[in-house]
Amino acid sequence: MEQDQEKRDRNGSRVPYDEDNYTHNIRKDNERNLDRRSFLKTMAGAAGVFAISTLPWGAIAAKYLVNPSKRTYPVKKLAALDAMKAGDAIEFVYPGEHDTALLVRLSDQEFKAYHNACTHLKCPVFWSKEKDELVCPCHHGLFDVHTGKPTAGPPRRPLPEIELSIENGAVYATGVKRYEA
Missing domain, CATH: 2.102.10.10 (Rieske [2Fe-2S] iron-sulphur domain)
Incomplete structure (x- = not known):
């Protein structure tokens, strides 16, 4: 009678195989929301935004370094x-x-x-x-x-x-x- 019933784990999910296999709990549909390539694109984009946001301050500093006598x-x-x-x-x-x-x-x-x-x-x-x-x-x-x-x-x-x-x-x-x- 136990063989006729499906095997269930502690959470009530169905265990597909009798063997002691831990791969049954992987959900492959959202396994990789952020892979290496996406992470590197995000980091490069953040570095670009940071670099562009500092340009106005760099221009102000350069103005005083080039012509200090005008201050x-x-x-x-x-x-x-x-x-x-x-x-x-x-x-x-x-x-x-x-x-x-x-x-x-x-x-x-x-x-x-x-x-x-x-x-x-x-x-x-x-x-x-x-x-x-x-x-x-x-x-x-x-x-x-x-x-x-x-x-x-x-x-x-x-x-x-x-x-x-x-x-x-x-x-x-x-x-x-x-x-x-």
Whole structure:
């Protein structure tokens, strides 16, 4: 009587053969929805879309690399001369609203300004009046206040310097110096 009945597996599907064969559960109609060729076509298409989507940014970067002198910066008043003593520093934003910088008065007529994001990992850089240097506390990076070049720690590139002018009893930011290796 058992031979007359069809054999069924645990899920209730009919087992076509008596032997212990595991190929009966393959559904060949949708076995290969994504084969190697389809996968490679999809990857090539995704790479093409990514490459094309980066072209506008590359064009903007190329424009500034080819003609760096055409870039203009706003002129911004930073401080009145009588508001700062030698050795004082103030923080300001320049050229954009998220670009923080540091202005240091070294002597009566000498000022230096740098972006205060460390060139190692963008930690904030502070003025140390006692040590007469710019300090990055994250990894003990030190920068020379006169040149912006690193003197200790992991930073290898100088801080971006902000161009200054002194007019009408005030200090103005006029631009950002291009980094020269």
